[in-house]
Amino acid sequence: MxxxxxxxxxxxxxxxxxxxxxxxxxxxxxxxxxxxxxxxxxxxxxxxxxxxxxxxxxxxPVGSMFQTELYLGHDEVQRRLGSSVHVFLPPDDVATYGILIPKGPFVTVSLLNARSQMRSLRQFLGLDEVAAVLGKRVRQVCGCLPRISVxxxxxxxxxxxxxxxxxxxxxxxxxxxxxxxxxxxxxxxxxxxxxxxxxxxxxxxxxxxxxxxxDNRIGRLLFLQVPLLKRAGMLPMAHCRLAADGRGRPGASELHTRLLWGMFTGAYSYQDLFHMTLNAGLLIRFMRALGSSVLHCAASRTRLSPHARRPAIGGDGVGRSDVL
Ligand SMILES: Cc1cc2nc3c(=O)[nH]c(=O)nc-3n(C[C@H](O)[C@H](O)[C@H](O)COP(=O)(O)OP(=O)(O)OC[C@H]3O[C@@H](n4cnc5c(N)ncnc54)[C@H](O)[C@@H]3O)c2cc1C
Missing domain, CATH: 3.50.50.60 (FAD/NAD(P)-binding domain)
Structure with a gap:
């Protein structure tokens, strides 16, 4: 201006x-x-x-996003989130997905299609996986319910x-x-x-x-995997295995990290992301990770709690959080 x-x-x-x-x-x-x-x-x-x-x-047409800022302090944000965006797939009656984005001393929480605003936020922050990242001492400083274009x-x-x-x-x-x-x-x-x-x-x-x-139509297609990820525990587990593998290693795992990062940031078009999903090396690595996850699930089914079957995707392997 x-x-x-x-x-x-x-x-x-x-x-x-x-x-x-x-x-x-x-x-x-x-x-x-x-x-x-x-x-x-x-x-x-x-x-x-x-x-x-x-x-x-x-x-x-519009959708709704529930947006809130939490104050943790600079050191605590660095210690708990580093510079990574964390993406979670909460139960459908909470939200479609939730994202934690570190921004200086604050953490932005975005819930897509939050079912009941403040209650959804409390439920989201109360999830074991989210509390494990944020800790119990979070202070909400502001919030809003903006409309977003879909x-x-x-x-x-x-x-x-x-x-x-x-x-x-x-x-x-x-x-x-x-x-x-x-x-x-x-x-x-x-x-x-x-x-x-x-x-x-x-x-x-x-x-x-x-x-x-x-490009958004292709994005909608890619986001169809979200309900699948929520319902089939071994799928997010396979993503986690690949993301963990990707730290410091080149090739398919790095591509997978870019794919996760690109889904929630502006770095790549959805068309680029779709092409990445068709990469043969990535598909083979993913199928292997999926196979290991299926075996792991079968072996430890009786030990897993419902929360443990719904891990966060992304985590430290996702990358820096500059633009959403
Ligand atoms: C909480 C939140 C966080 C977001 N975070 C990001 C992010 O990190 N990165 C990103 O890329 N995008 C982000 N977005 C999306 C981004 O803000 C919008 O897509 C972008 O601002 C759209 O720009 P715009 O100019 O179309 O509209 P806006 O930025 O909404 O601007 C519209 C302007 O018009 C003015 N106005 C409205 N009606 C009138 C009127 N009748 N007369 C005069 N003035 C009027 C408003 O006051 C406003 O200043 C976020 C959105 C929200 C809601």
Whole structure:
């Protein structure tokens, strides 16, 4: 924002109440009504809905994320989590999955599809595997229940109107800031070099959003393994074996670590991740790890508690937690 202003943009803080079809498009704020050649809808998904008159824009479908910050202190975070993201697969009645991300003296807890907010958080923090990482002395400092986009908006390009970021297309469960930047950049490029009309956006901007959505479809396919991982204990065990093997060793195990890391961060596209899953070396190593886990499960079935059959995936082998 500061750089845009330094290059001549005017920044005015106003709450936009209405946008009316043009040309030129009319923008109504609390104290003024102004007309512009192009309005860029960049209002995200967590503000008050904006009234768009005579436009057919439909926002993307949304899911819910329960987000909270825990304070542990710098040393304790380093000792307990290091710089690794930890991914857990809690029971379905708690959440689809939960992630712990170390951020300085804090740990961010993200629960996807938390069933009952605070109760889900308490249940999640109470799980043996989570408590083993965080300890019992955690202090919750804030929390929120943001909406997240889980699909593509509709009719988001029009004459004099283009939506970007969360209001248009974003990568599934990750790297929303990167998607906001990419869509903003392409929309700006289109408006400047081709024009601010529906046809220009449809031919030069929509292909980027369609590509994001195409990649998300592959992501949805990859996330289908989550219910499997929860129900078949030997699968996460096999992942853990491979991840543990990967520390310091090249080849298939390293690829596996990249795969786990990429599922929850913006580092790789879902298409790249899908190709990684088809790597022959990785498949062979995974089948071996799965075989060992099946034997292990058979041998120790009577000794395992229900919690021990649902281990965390990722852990120390996942990598650094820079962007989610
Ligand atoms: C808790 C949480 C953690 C996240 N962590 C990460 C992360 O680590 N990395 C990552 O890449 N992504 C993360 N995301 C996703 C990321 O924040 C979003 O994908 C990204 O911010 C979308 O950018 P945007 O510009 O489309 O919308 P937003 O960032 O939501 O910005 C919309 C802006 O529009 C303003 N606005 C809304 N309505 C009006 C109006 N009527 N008039 C004027 N202004 C209005 C809002 O005040 C806001 O400033 C996270 C999201 C959440 C909720």
């Amino acid at each position: 500061q750089q845009a202003v330094a290059r001549g943009a005017t920044h005015r803080r106003s709450f936009v109440q209405e946008v009316r079809r043009g040309p030129p498009v009319e923008v109504v704020t609390g104290d003024a009504s102004e007309r512009y050649d192009l309005v860029v809808l960049a209002t995200g998904l967590n503000g008050y809905p904006l009234a768009l008159y005579s436009f057919d824009y439909r926002p993307p 699909g593509l908006a509709r009719n988001f390009v029009d004459d004099g109107l283009v939506a970007i970021g969360d209001t248009a297309a974003t990568r599934l469960y990750k790297n929303g800031i990167g998607s906001a930047l990419a869509t903003a950049e392409r929309a700006a490029w289109t408006a400047i070099y081709h024009g601010p009309g529906r046809y220009e956006f449809a031919t030069s901007y929509l292909p980027l959003c369609d590509a994001i959505e195409h």
